Amino acid sequence: MSVDISGKGLTAVDASKFDGKTETIDLNGNALTTLSPGTFDKCTALTQLDLYGNKIKDIPAGVIGGLKELKNLNCFNNVMKKLPADIGGLEKLEEVNFSGNKMMMTTDPLFLGWGSVQVLNLYDNNLVRMGSLAPCVSLTELRLYGNNLEDMPVISDVPGLTIFEIHKNRIAKVADDYFKKTPALERLSIWGNMLTALPSSLLECSALAGLQAQENPIESLPSGEWPTSLETLFVQETKLTTLPASLTACKLKRVNVAGIGSDSETAALEAKMRAIVLAEEGGIFWSSKNEKLEQSKGHK
Secondary structure, eight states: OEEEOOOOOOOOOOOGGGOOOOOOEETTOOOOOOOTTTTTTTTTTTTTTOOOSOOOOOOOTTTTTHHHHTTTTOOOOSSSSSSSSSSOTTOOOOOOESSHHHHHHHHGGGTTTOOOOOOEEEOOOOSSSSOOTTTTTTSSSOOSSSSOSSSOOOOOOOOOOOEEOSSSSSOOOOTTTTTOOOOTEEHHHHHHHHBBBOOOOOOOOTTEEEEOOOOSSOOOOSOOOTTOOOOOEEEOSOOOOOOGGGGGGGGOOOOEOTTOOOOOHHHHHHHHHHHHHSSTTTEEEOOTTTOHHHHHHHTO
8 A cells, every 4th residue: 555645745744544554655745854753653564665855854763663674765855964773774675865965974883784775875965974884785876976975985895886976075095996896887976076096996897887087186097908898988177197098998988088188199099089989879079178079969
């Protein structure tokens, strides 16, 4: 059974509307500022709870801790300063969204039971410190962008992680072996940080298709063999003066190298990359002089 009481301007929740057969509850777009302990006590079969777009400041202990079947929890766009204290015990969670809140830190216990979480969104908060995400071994998508993080999150081996977005933070360094733990990574967005280099382990992500590393003071890129699957490479507004020659073996389709060095060797490499990009339908290349060159769709 599904209960949809979204967009009603509610300031409180009537627990009598739920029972042991309730599987989904949609409370988005109301005016809730908190939830009372016991609200969902009867919801032993609840798998999805939508609370986004309210004014929730906190979820006290005892509100969601008993929802042992919960798989999807969406608390996007509230004003919460912390995760619910008992959320770490929800071991069947698969998708969690607390983006667009006011959180400054999370702690290790909050993630302890999250071995089944596949999608975790904590972007656009005020996070300075992250608790360890080591228990989250099933992650496929991780979004932490738009925070104030100074360090990469602690992770274990996450063989299924394909999307990792951590741009617009304050990260200055990534351990050289960090991406050995994410062998299936396809898209990394790490732009707008304080990085001077990217780790060599990124080259071990054999399915890497997109890398957005612009707006970092990066001085060099890993010099080994880049994954041939790479299609998108954004490195504009960095301090690069050279590019790895192995990039010319990639399936490049969208490349921005505006502002990189212009010695003869780099210029020759740029010309080869430009030719690869413009041979692809819809290919777009921004040159070191910030000239935009585009292959029209339908023409090769």
